[in-house]
Amino acid sequence: xxxxxxxxSGKAYSTSSDEDQFIGKKIGETIKLENIGLTxxxxxxxxxxxxxxxxxxxxxxxxxxxxxxxAKGLGFKSKSKIKGQRKRVSVRGNxxxxxxAQVNLKITKDGTKKLAEIFGKEIPVSAEEEMSAKEKxxxxxxELAQSGAIGDAPTxxxxx
Numbered sequence: 001x002x003x004x005x006x007x008x009s010g011k012a013y014s015t016s017s018d019e020d021q022f023i024g025k026k027i028g029e030t031i032k033l034e035n036i037g038l039t040x041x042x043x044x045x046x047x048x049x050x051x052x053x054x055x056x057x058x059x060x061x062x063x064x065x066x067x068x069x070x071a072k073g074l075g076f077k078s079k080s081k082i083k084g085q086r087k088r089v090s091v092r093g094n095x096x097x098x099x100x101a102q103v104n105l106k107i108t109k110d111g112t113k114k115l116a117e118i119f120g121k122e123i124p125v126s127a128e129e130e131m132s133a134k135e136k137x138x139x140x141x142x143e144l145a146q147s148g149a150i151g152d153a154p155t156x157x158x159x160x
Contacts, residue, residue: 002102003036005043005115013119022103027058027094030108038118040111048096048103056092056100063097065090 001022006012017036025031025045033041048056050065057073060066071086096103107115 001100003105004102005033005038005105005107006046007107007115011115013115015119020098022096023098023100025096027056031105033105033111038111038115040109041107042109043105043107045096046104046106048092048100050092050099051101054090054092056094058094060091060093061095062093063095063099064093066093067091 001018001020002014002016004012004014015036019035021035022031022045027045027047030042030044033039033043047058050056054065057068060068067088067090069086069088071084092100
């Protein structure tokens with residue numbers, strides 16, 4: 001099972017575990033995260049999805065999949081601007097089960113270490129580390145052109 005853990009600052013971290021200790025828990029329950037290696041942390045379950053990608057819905061009781069009639073919200077993307085349009089969509093219930101593939105969590109109590117330290121997400125030291133490969137190549141070509149290693153582009157010769 002995959003866990004997506006969000007902080008109050010908006011950053012999200014992902015981890016996975018084979019533990020089944022969260023089976024039977026519902027959306028909105030507060031849980032301790034010691035079993036997945038985060039000592040001291042507490043989080044509330046905010047949602048998730050099953051192995052086929054269907055999102056969990058708080059209004060559907062139990063772990064099963066069900067088709068509900070909805071006008072907005074999770075699992076519904078209105079492509080038209082018709083007022084009052086509703087659609088029947090498949091959603092998973094509000095209880096974590098064996099077929100739940102991902103669980104979304106929101107931190108409510110921090111532990112002794114920061115999540116960035118635990119997951120090894122360090123802030124880049126220099127701006128060059130942050131640049132993409134295209135930006136690095138463009139910067140290098142500009143430097144070569146300024147140093148004279150690369151001349152001007154050849155002009156087209158031929159009829160006028």
